[in-house]
Amino acid sequence: MNAIAIDDEPLALEIIRDFCGRMPGIELIAFFDDAVTGRQFVEDHPPDLLFLDIHMPDINGLDLVNSLSAPPMLIFTTAHKEFALEGFELEAVDYLLKPFSFGRFEKAIHKAAKFYQPHKQPQPDSLFVYAEYRMMKILFTDIIYIESLDDYIKIHLKNGRFILTLLSLKKVAEKLPAGFMRIHRSYIVSSKQIDSFLGRKLRLISGAELPVSETYLPALQQWMKPS
Structure with missing residues (x-):
């Protein structure tokens, strides 16, 4: 699976990069601490899986998902558990509450793998x-x-x-x-x-x-x- 990470915290991105590097079957192809730039990259280069923070200064992660023409599979990574219900209403595969362990991350990836299908890009309107x-x-x-x-x-x-x-x-x-x-x-x-x-x-x-x-x-x- 190809993945993209968007999080305004550089340390959080480093952790996701490290954890993805330890996992077979997933490749982190890009990561962004700027939500606006990251959103456009996701739109132009749809991944199989998106790691996404929710509380960000430029665009709220929930609004970002709603703005995508074809949202990919989602794993939310956030320190704010009060957004969990809204996250799952967007049919997120999982919701990782920071700080999360490698074991918890691994579980989320295995869950995503069960839903994974080769990416088909629909024609946007x-x-x-x-x-x-x-x-x-x-x-x-x-x-x-x-x-x-x-x-x-x-x-x-x-x-x-x-x-x-x-x-x-x-x-x-x-x-x-x-x-x-x-x-x-x-x-x-x-x-x-x-x-x-x-x-x-x-x-x-x-x-x-x-x-x-x-x-x-x-x-x-x-x-x-x-x-």
Whole structure:
């Protein structure tokens, strides 16, 4: 099993690394003391098993799990036993109360092994971005187009809404499924939102008009050819 650990305490991460190193059948592929970075890594590289602290300064561990598009098997590692019920309601495999022994850790891993199945990554229907001081879920079907603003992107949504987040257009493009098209160095559009195309202007159903650059013009013309 591949595993990832997220805990804001470096000592706790060292213990998990040590214990995983002693256990056959499990490999700790990454660990993070920054919950925001760790959450994104889990989203991009889903593990079989996630060791997760609950009480963290950036994101509460329970909220982090709820924000994942496809949560992996969970083992909570925390010093706060009052969260145990909520942890098990999220169908956690086990709940390790700090400080825990190697024997207790070993028992949790054996329990996880009973549930383990080769990881199958489902197709996500959304992405998460950090905006307005929190992780925000955005459904792909709600996106009209995405605009680059230097170091930020502006995600234009249905009903005139938008979300501004610190992210490059290249990075967000890697998270988008088929059906989104790059038409300019500053714009990505949802193909379902295209109304018409004339010259170098793309008109969207919302009424917005966007420029099309020479680089992306051939791909757009090919896509819009009658079948």
